Amino acid sequence: MAATVLLSGGLDSTVLLHYVARKLKAAPLFVLSFDYGQKHGRELEMARWQCSRVPQVKEHKVLKLDFFADLLGGATALVQGGGHVPDLAELSEADRDQPPTYVPNRNMVLLSLAAAFAESRACDRVFYGAQAQDEYGYWDCTTDFVARLNQVFALNRRQPVTIVAPFATKRKSEEVTLGVELGVDFAHTWSCYRGGPKPCLACPTCVERLTAFREAGVEDPLR
Numbered sequence: 349m350a351a352t353v354l355l356s357g358g359l360d361s362t363v364l365l366h367y368v369a370r371k372l373k374a375a376p377l378f379v380l381s382f383d384y385g386q387k388h389g390r391e392l393e394m395a396r397w398q399c400s401r402v403p404q405v406k407e408h409k410v411l412k413l414d415f416f417a418d419l420l421g422g423a424t425a426l427v428q429g430g431g432h433v434p435d436l437a438e439l440s441e442a443d444r445d446q447p448p449t450y451v452p453n454r455n456m457v458l459l460s461l462a463a464a465f466a467e468s469r470a471c472d473r474v475f476y477g478a479q480a481q482d483e484y485g486y487w488d489c490t491t492d493f494v495a496r497l498n499q500v501f502a503l504n505r506r507q508p509v510t511i512v513a514p515f516a517t518k519r520k521s522e523e524v525t526l527g528v529e530l531g532v533d534f535a536h537t538w539s540c541y542r543g544g545p546k547p548c549l550a551c552p553t554c555v556e557r558l559t560a561f562r563e564a565g566v567e568d569p570l571r
Contacts, residue, residue, distance in 0.1 A: 352378045352466035352474045354458065355398065355408075357391030359557060360515060361477035362398050362537045363527040367514070368475050369404045370530050376406035378469050380462050383410055384454065385417025385427045388543025397536045407469075411461065416454075424451045426541060433541045435550040436484070444484040449541055449552060455488035456497070463501055463509040471509070478513040479520060484552050491516045520560035528566055535569035546570070 351374040355361045368374050381395045392410060399408040417427035425433045425448040432448075439447050455478075462474045478489040487493060494513045502508050515523055527534060539557045540547040547554050547570050561568040 349374055349473075350376050350378065350469065350471045352380060352462060352469070352471045354462055354474065354476050355379050355381050355395045356477070357381065357394035357396075357398065357537065358477075358539050358553075359520070359527075359534070359537050359560075360479045360523060362394070362534075363523045363530070363532055364475055364477040364515065365398060365402060366530040366532050367526065369402050374473075375404040377402065377404045378465065378471060379405050379408040380465050381408070381410045382413060382458055382461075384413040384451075384458075387426060387428055387430070387433075387541075390538040390540070390543045394536050394538045398533075401533070409465070416457075420452055425449050426451050433551050436552040436555040437550070439484065439552070446486065447484050447552060450486050453488070455486075455493075459497060459511055463511075466509050467504070467507050470507070472507065474509055474511050476511050476513045478516045479523065480517055481520075481552075481556060489516065519563070520556055521563035524560050524564035524566055528564070533569075537570075539570075 351368055353365050353368055355365055369377060379399050381392055383392060399405045417429060420427055422429045422431060425431050434448055459476060466474045478494065494511050494516060498511055539553045541551045541553055542548045549558060557568065
């Protein structure tokens with residue numbers, strides 16, 4: 349059965365793409381990525397590479413949302429014009445439930461667009477790589493968020509779309525283990541918020557990735 353997959357090119361969504369293709373054997377796959385004004389394009393490069401290695405991918409669209417960074421006005425550290433991307437060690441415990449790397453309402457916007465993309469291609473499922481971050485968190489990556497969004501999408505009278513987030517309760521190390529089982533090439537994923545020539549190994553997502561590979565007993569090829 350056809351499915352839509354949201355793919356950033358990061359670890360979570362890349363493992364998800366291969367999970368949907370190889371474990372669930374969904375086909376054809378319609379893959380959607382977003383250029384929303386983030387500070388670098390490393391993840392999108394990886395997304396294109398990963399799609400080229402999955403035969404079930406019928407279409408990979410990179411949707412350019414030029415307005416989004418300007419709309420946010422520097423309210424997040426992840427977009428162009430935003431502030432400093434902090435090290436995880438700089439964040440207080442109080443800040444970790446919604447750190448400066450949170451992008452206001454991004455996932456609501458992207459999932460709404462993904463639902464339109466899926467519905468127009470006769471897909472009734474959108475796979476979303478939300479993961480319950482081990483060190484910090486975002487409200488729009490929770491099972492509660494997905495459940496409530498699905499209540500809204502269920503109002504569609506003809507072709508309701510369901511958001512599926514199979515990793516939302518998993519640790520990132522479990523995703524690494526699953527990715528190894530699926531043959532994911534982690535050298536062609538990108539997690540670092542800073543997007544330099546090499547991962548910084550200090551920003552929140554870098555630290556989580558380091559911990560995940562260590563807990564899974566797997567060497568990260570990007571180190």
